[in-house]
Amino acid sequence: MNPRNLIILLVIAMVGFLSIFVVEEGERAIVKRFGVIQTDAAGDYRIYEPGLNIKLPLFDNVETMNARILTLDAPADRFVTSEQKDLMVDSYVKWRIVDFGQFFLATQGNQLMAESLLQSKINNGLRSEFGTRTIREIVSGSRDELQREALRSTRSDASELGIEVVDVRVKQINLPREVSEYIYDRMRAQREAVARAHRSEGQEKAEVIRAGADATATVIVAEAERESRTLKGAGDAAAAKIYADAYGQNPEFYSLLRSLDAYRAAFSNKEDVLVLSPDSEFFQYMNSKTR
Amino acid sequence: MAWNEPGNQGKDPWGNRGGKDQGPPDLDEVFRKFTSRFGGGGNGGGSGNLSKMGVALVLVGAVIVWGLSGLYKVEEAERGVVLQFGQYHDLVGPGLKWKPTFVQTVYPINIQRVNRLNASGVMLTQDENVVTVQMEVQYRIEDPRKYLFSVTNPDQSLSEALDSALRYVVGHTTMDNILTVGREQVRSDTWAELDGIIEPYDMGIRVVDVAFKEARPPEEVKPAFDDAIAAQEDEERYVQEATAYTRQVEPQARGRAERMLREASAYKERVVLEAEGEVARFTSLLPQYEAAPEVTRERLYLETMEQVYSSTSKVMVDNKEGGSMFYLPLDKIIQGQSQNTQMAPAQQQSAPNRSVRTDTTNDRAGRSTTRQGRN
Numbered sequence: 293m294n295p296r297n298l299i300i301l302l303v304i305a306m307v308g309f310l311s312i313f314v315v316e317e318g319e320r321a322i323v324k325r326f327g328v329i330q331t332d333a334a335g336d337y338r339i340y341e342p343g344l345n346i347k348l349p350l351f352d353n354v355e356t357m358n359a360r361i362l363t364l365d366a367p368a369d370r371f372v373t374s375e376q377k378d379l380m381v382d383s384y385v386k387w388r389i390v391d392f393g394q395f396f397l398a399t400q401g402n403q404l405m406a407e408s409l410l411q412s413k414i415n416n417g418l419r420s421e422f423g424t425r426t427i428r429e430i431v432s433g434s435r436d437e438l439q440r441e442a443l444r445s446t447r448s449d450a451s452e453l454g455i456e457v458v459d460v461r462v463k464q465i466n467l468p469r470e471v472s473e474y475i476y477d478r479m480r481a482q483r484e485a486v487a488r489a490h491r492s493e494g495q496e497k498a499e500v501i502r503a504g505a506d507a508t509a510t511v512i513v514a515e516a517e518r519e520s521r522t523l524k525g526a527g528d529a530a531a532a533k534i535y536a537d538a539y540g541q542n543p544e545f546y547s548l549l550r551s552l553d554a555y556r557a558a559f560s561n562k563e564d565v566l567v568l569s570p571d572s573e574f575f576q577y578m579n580s581k582t583r
Numbered sequence: 584m585a586w587n588e589p590g591n592q593g594k595d596p597w598g599n600r601g602g603k604d605q606g607p608p609d610l611d612e613v614f615r616k617f618t619s620r621f622g623g624g625g626n627g628g629g630s631g632n633l634s635k636m637g638v639a640l641v642l643v644g645a646v647i648v649w650g651l652s653g654l655y656k657v658e659e660a661e662r663g664v665v666l667q668f669g670q671y672h673d674l675v676g677p678g679l680k681w682k683p684t685f686v687q688t689v690y691p692i693n694i695q696r697v698n699r700l701n702a703s704g705v706m707l708t709q710d711e712n713v714v715t716v717q718m719e720v721q722y723r724i725e726d727p728r729k730y731l732f733s734v735t736n737p738d739q740s741l742s743e744a745l746d747s748a749l750r751y752v753v754g755h756t757t758m759d760n761i762l763t764v765g766r767e768q769v770r771s772d773t774w775a776e777l778d779g780i781i782e783p784y785d786m787g788i789r790v791v792d793v794a795f796k797e798a799r800p801p802e803e804v805k806p807a808f809d810d811a812i813a814a815q816e817d818e819e820r821y822v823q824e825a826t827a828y829t830r831q832v833e834p835q836a837r838g839r840a841e842r843m844l845r846e847a848s849a850y851k852e853r854v855v856l857e858a859e860g861e862v863a864r865f866t867s868l869l870p871q872y873e874a875a876p877e878v879t880r881e882r883l884y885l886e887t888m889e890q891v892y893s894s895t896s897k898v899m900v901d902n903k904e905g906g907s908m909f910y911l912p913l914d915k916i917i918q919g920q921s922q923n924t925q926m927a928p929a930q931q932q933s934a935p936n937r938s939v940r941t942d943t944t945n946d947r948a949g950r951s952t953t954r955q956g957r958n
Binding site: 294296314315316317318319341342343344358360361363364365384386427428431432458459461462463464465466467472475477478479480482483484486488489490491493494495497498499500501502504505506508509510512513514515517519520521522523524526527528530531532534535537538539541542545546548549552553555556559560561562563564565566567568569570574 | 604666667668669670671704705707708709711712713728731732733734735736739740743744746747752754755778780781784785792800801803804807810811812813815817818819820822824825826829832833835836837839840841843844846847848850851852853854855857858859861862864865866868869872873876880883884885887888890891892894895896898899900921927
């Protein structure tokens with residue numbers, strides 16, 4: 293009898309085991325009986341909370357779904373701005389399932405499928421938002437607003453999937469190679485302008501300083517010139533006064549002395565040839581016989 | 584929760600088979616009841632008892648193993664999140680703990696460790712420039728339950744939020760600010776923005792610090808930036824050079840001015856002294872002249888003429904008999920004079936290969952005679 297008892301015991305244990313199921317924290321479950329989702333008394337889909345739950349063995353199928361906030365991180369996509377420039381935009385979407393029954397109906401509980409549906413909706417929203425903005429507006433102006441807009445436009449679509457979009461964020465905005473080259477060129481030009489401005493300002497300051505120095509030097513020299521001329525003039529005047537005072541005593545004698553000095557100075561060289569006439573006063577005694 | 588806490592007696596691994604426990608010890612009893620009810624006494628006998636003993640032994644062993652497997656340790660820095668049948672049950676502190684295996688699951692989470700995350704990349708700034716920025720965020724898990732169950736992959740979510748926050752802030756700051764004075768502003772703005780982003784995610788993560796690691800222009804334009812910095816140095820250098828020039832020019836000018844003044848005062852003294860010297864002869868001769876004008880005049884005249892005639896060449900012509908046809912080779916006379924006075928140059932002149940130098944020598948001779956004549 294023992295083996296029979298054992299079998300009965302095992303069957304009971306198995307039935308018991310099959311009629312309970314565990315829903316983990318961070319998950320929710322629905323139960324399908326012959327493919328029909330179980331409802332509660334109010335007629336809504338019955339959502340099984342984390343913990344130990346009971347079902348009918350064999351007939352009921354448990355479908356668990358993630359109740360956490362999920363991340364949809366699609367690869368960067370190319371968007372066109374209002375000025376027809378291309379941008380590589382990497383965005384992510386935070387979403388979670390709020391209506392588990394609806395979600396299950398729309399996607400068969402397949403998270404990947406939900407994400408691909410969501411992805412195209414988000415991208416459409418973002419695309420229309422990017423298309424009405426310039427790069428500048430996207431990058432620095434209204435990125436917050438842009439995200440809110442995208443969030444709002446996807447919200448209604450999302451509710452059809454039984455999900456809630458918590459957040460849409462632009463993670464990276466990268467410029468395509470050809471656009472970034474333009475930007476680099478512009479940055480280089482800007483830096484060059486800055487560099488030139490610095491150098492020119494330096495030269496300007498240097499020129500001002502040099503000119504100031506030259507001016508100071510010129511003034512110093514000119515003042516010295518004035519002083520020296522004044523001094524020289526005073527000297528000349530003093531000398532003239534001395535001459536005038538002395539020679540004024542006897543102008544005739546001065547005239548004699550000065551003339552004699554002048555003769556001496558004028559004829560002092562062997563190369564000076566004097567053609568003399570014996571009639572000269574100097575030779576008066578030479579011709580004394582004739583006289 | 585420890586196994587021996589009150590209200591948890593049922594989970595005592597050693598004994599305590601009483602009560603309404605549904606654990607294996609009761610199964611043993613149920614088993615016995617089953618065997619008695621189905622009247623197994625007849626064929627059972629000693630062999631039945633033996634198998635019962637064996638089954639009981641196996642069951643006791645299983646219970647011991649099960650009990651031991653429930654022991655676990657929570658480290659000092661950790662908190663254990665206890666799930667009972669998948670449902671959040673409790674949060675336990677550090678120490679040696681026990682859980683009923685299969686009923687409870689424990690996830691130890693370190694709440695003390697400061698984790699780091701980096702975000703870096705090339706980003707657009709407000710003025711449509713591009714900078715390479717690297718930012719590090721340090722965070723701690725504050726609420727282990729939320730960390731585990733409110734978001735899938737919270738660390739990844741934080742990283743994405745940081746990327747978004749950093750780019751948002753960089754996009755609202757000008758490049759000059761990011762590279763120079765606005766770094767602290769960028770850091771605090773990023774922190775605030777990051778907190779704002781992760782707040783609705785409710786991840787149980789607290790950002791402890793946000794550190795600005797580096798911000799620099801992209802490699803492609805680095806030479807231009809370096810040159811701009813070099814230009815600032817150049818500007819400074821030009822000014823320094825000009826200052827040096829000033830330091831050179833002004834003293835030189837002052838020196839020159841001083842020289843001019845000294846020369847002028849020397850000139851002044853010289854002309855006065857010369858005048859006095861010249862006048863001195865006159866004033867000392869004047870009394871003599873006034874005393875005997877005729878004689879003095881005559882004497883002075885003759886002295887002068889003597890000097891003049893003795894130092895010059897002269898030709899006396901008695902014009903009254905010469906008439907108009909009279910040839911006087913003045914140039915020959917002059918040449919003769921100079922050859923006579925300068926014999927040495929004349930000898931050199933005969934050497935034909937030095938004709939060029941001769942000219943200069945002649946010149947010099949001429950000048951020297953001039954000087955002689957003045958003396």
